[in-house]
Amino acid sequence: MNLPPLAERLRPSSLNDLVGQQHLTGRGSILRTAIEHGKIPSMILWGPPGVGKTTIANIIAKTLQVPFHQLSAISSGVKEVREVIETARQQQGAILFIDEIHRFNKGQQDALLGAVEKGIITLIGATTENPSFEVNSALLSRCQVYVLKSLDEKDLVELLNHAITTDAFLKTKSIQLKETEALINISGGDARKLLNLLELVASPNPSGGGASESADLCIITDELVMNVAQQKIALYDKKGEQHYDIISAFIKSIRGSDPNAAVYYLARMIEGGEDVKFIARRMLILSSEDIGNANPNALLLANATFEAVNKIGYPESQLILSQCAIYLASSAKSNSATVAIAAAMNAVKQQGDLPVPLHIRNAPTRMMKNMGYGKNYEYSHNYDNNFSAQEYLPDVLKGNIFYSPGNNAREEELRKHLRTLWKDKYGY
Numbered sequence: 541m542n543l544p545p546l547a548e549r550l551r552p553s554s555l556n557d558l559v560g561q562q563h564l565t566g567r568g569s570i571l572r573t574a575i576e577h578g579k580i581p582s583m584i585l586w587g588p589p590g591v592g593k594t595t596i597a598n599i600i601a602k603t604l605q606v607p608f609h610q611l612s613a614i615s616s617g618v619k620e621v622r623e624v625i626e627t628a629r630q631q632q633g634a635i636l637f638i639d640e641i642h643r644f645n646k647g648q649q650d651a652l653l654g655a656v657e658k659g660i661i662t663l664i665g666a667t668t669e670n671p672s673f674e675v676n677s678a679l680l681s682r683c684q685v686y687v688l689k690s691l692d693e694k695d696l697v698e699l700l701n702h703a704i705t706t707d708a709f710l711k712t713k714s715i716q717l718k719e720t721e722a723l724i725n726i727s728g729g730d731a732r733k734l735l736n737l738l739e740l741v742a743s744p745n746p747s748g749g750g751a752s753e754s755a756d757l758c759i760i761t762d763e764l765v766m767n768v769a770q771q772k773i774a775l776y777d778k779k780g781e782q783h784y785d786i787i788s789a790f791i792k793s794i795r796g797s798d799p800n801a802a803v804y805y806l807a808r809m810i811e812g813g814e815d816v817k818f819i820a821r822r823m824l825i826l827s828s829e830d831i832g833n834a835n836p837n838a839l840l841l842a843n844a845t846f847e848a849v850n851k852i853g854y855p856e857s858q859l860i861l862s863q864c865a866i867y868l869a870s871s872a873k874s875n876s877a878t879v880a881i882a883a884a885m886n887a888v889k890q891q892g893d894l895p896v897p898l899h900i901r902n903a904p905t906r907m908m909k910n911m912g913y914g915k916n917y918e919y920s921h922n923y924d925n926n927f928s929a930q931e932y933l934p935d936v937l938k939g940n941i942f943y944s945p946g947n948n949a950r951e952e953e954l955r956k957h958l959r960t961l962w963k964d965k966y967g968y
Contacts (some may be wrong), residue, residue, distance in 0.1 A: 543709060546739035548733040550703055551595055553602060559702075559731070560695045561592055564686055571686055575603055582656050582663040584641065584671045584680070587688025589784060590730030593666035596688075597637040600664065607634035609661075613643035618651045625655045634661055641665030642674035643815065649676045656682050673821060690729045696720075700732055703738060713733075714740050714757045722765035728784065741768045783814070790865075791822060795830045799869035806858075806865050816857045820846040823864055834874035834948040841867055874946030881940045894934035927961050941966050 543549065552558045555565045555572055564571040572582045580600060585593040601608035609624045616638075628634035636652075638644070655661045656679065663683060667674060671685055691699075697720055704715045723741075727734035742758050785810050793801035809819055820842070827842035845864040849857040903913035918928035931938060945951035945958070945968070959968040 545736050546703060546707060547590075547708070547735040549707060549709075550699075550735060550911075551598070552592075553599065555599055555603075558592055558595060558599070559699055560691045561596070561688055564688065565596065575600055578604060580604070580662060581682075581684045582682055583684045583686055584665045584667060584675060585686050585688055586669075586671055587669050588690050588729065589668055590727075590732040590734070591688045591691055592731070593688060594637070594639060597635070597664045599633050601637075603649055604635075606662075607631045607639065610637045610639070612639040613638055613648070616648075618648050620652045621648060625651075625660060628655070628661045633659065635664060636661040636780065637664045637666070638918055639666050640668075642667040642669040642671070642872065649679050653678055653682070656809075660921055669818065674817075691731055692729075693724055696724050696727065696729070696731070696734055699734060700738060701736055709968050710739070710742055715742055716757065716759045718759050719762045720760075721761035722769070723760070726765065726769050728788075730784075736766070737769065739939055740954065749922070783812075785808075786812075787814075787818075787822060790819075791826055794823070794826055794865060794869045795870055795873065797871075797873065799866045802865045802869040803862055806861055810854070810858050816849040816853060816861065817846070819861055820849045820864075823861075823868060827868060829878050830873055830875055831871050832874045832877035832946070833878075833954060834872040834946055835950065838871050872948040872950070874948055874951055876944060876946040876951060880943040887937060887940065887942070891934075891936055894936055897931060897934065899930065900932060925961070939965065 543692075555575070563569060566572065585596060587593060597610075597725055598608075607628065611620055613622065624634075624636055628636065641649075652661070652663060656663050663679075665671075665675070666684070671680055675683075700717055700720060700723065704710050704717060713924060723734060723737060738760075741760055741764060786805055790802060790805035790809065793805055806819070824839075824842040824846050827838040831838040841864055845860055848860050852860070854934065897913055898912045899917045901908070901913040903909045909915075918930050920926050920928050922928075933940060945955040955968050958966065962968060
């Protein structure tokens with residue numbers, strides 16, 4: 541039986557059927573309201589793979605009942621874009637959905653500008669990459685950016701149960717979902733990958749693993765899923781998931797200080813034609829996330845790498861990428877900056893907008909000065925060691941430690957310096 545993949549068979553056709561993204565598509569949400577009013581802006585849907593970007597685009601087109609065109613940035617160019625625009629002009633308006641729009645170069649993106657601005661097309665772009673980096677500012681300014689969230693475990697289990705109870709093929713298998721951890725972990729939160737892996741596990745497999753041809757019952761366990769995944773994951777990866785598995789392995793190898801594994805996975809990406817900017821940007825993020833102040837030069841080198849590969853391109857860029865990957869992998873590691881901002885962000889969410897202490901507020905007017913703004917502020921450079929032990933945090937957060945130096949040579953120097961300044965206040 542030659543069926544479309546399970547994820548395609550179960551693709552939702554209405555917002556009510558969509559799992560996850562309630563902040564965008566739930567009752568009263570901004571995107572749902574726009575769709576219900578029949579007027580949507582051009583938009584960029586930004587989020588990880590398999591969370592509903594393409595599905596939302598299809599639902600919008602079906603709900604609004606307008607002409608719908610779809611292009612892939614991997615296989616389409618300016619010629620295809622112009623052809624769609626001309627067709628849309630004759631149709632007096634249409635939706636153009638561009639998957640992986642971050643892979644369009646400047647010229648291809650510029651070809652969209654006039655049609656978007658004049659309303660000839662309503663653009664829906666889908667991307668897994670930060671559009672601030674990958675979409676031209678002129679085009680981005682004409683689009684609303686909607687951020688899609690990763691599906692959580694509850695969402696994924698709901699999808700599994702929905703598939704087992706509603707799909708005509710799976711219903712013939714009498715499937716019992718005994719364990720879900722392996723399915724969820726291997727899928728990495730990607731609904732498409734999750735559903736297709738479920739189908740793989742439940743399909744007949746004479747060589748062992750998966751459901752048997754004659755079995756009336758398929759009991760899905762973590763062990764069964766792992767066995768099937770190990771045998772067939774390479775075939776599964778041909779649909780695009782390998783892209784995310786390899787970059788994950790690359791980042792984890794650098795984080796784990798293994799330059800040999802790092803250059804191996806780098807070579808895999810280069811051989812596969814991965815975008816040099818994608819690789820360089822991930823290393824730039826890692827240089828702060830996983831190295832930080834343990835080696836501040838890592839950020840400088842990663843930034844220089846990003847600039848250089850943008851100018852040079854392949855094949856020479858592979859040398860620069862290799863140098864940077866090896867340096868980052870061999871560097872001392874610290875996630876203290878990552879932990880610090882996460883803790884501070886959490887405090888902001890929990891405590892809200894706490895008042896800034898009066899003495900460090902700006903006082904540009906006489907009224908503000910009379911209200912005590914800036915009163916008794918101690919200008920640090922007027923004191924020994926350019927330091928005054930005054931309070932900077934709001935009263936509610938006095939003494940809170942957001943930054944704790946990592947256990948490495950450079951941050952130990954920072955720890956000693958902070959301890960000298962703050963004595964016992966922060967426990968450095």
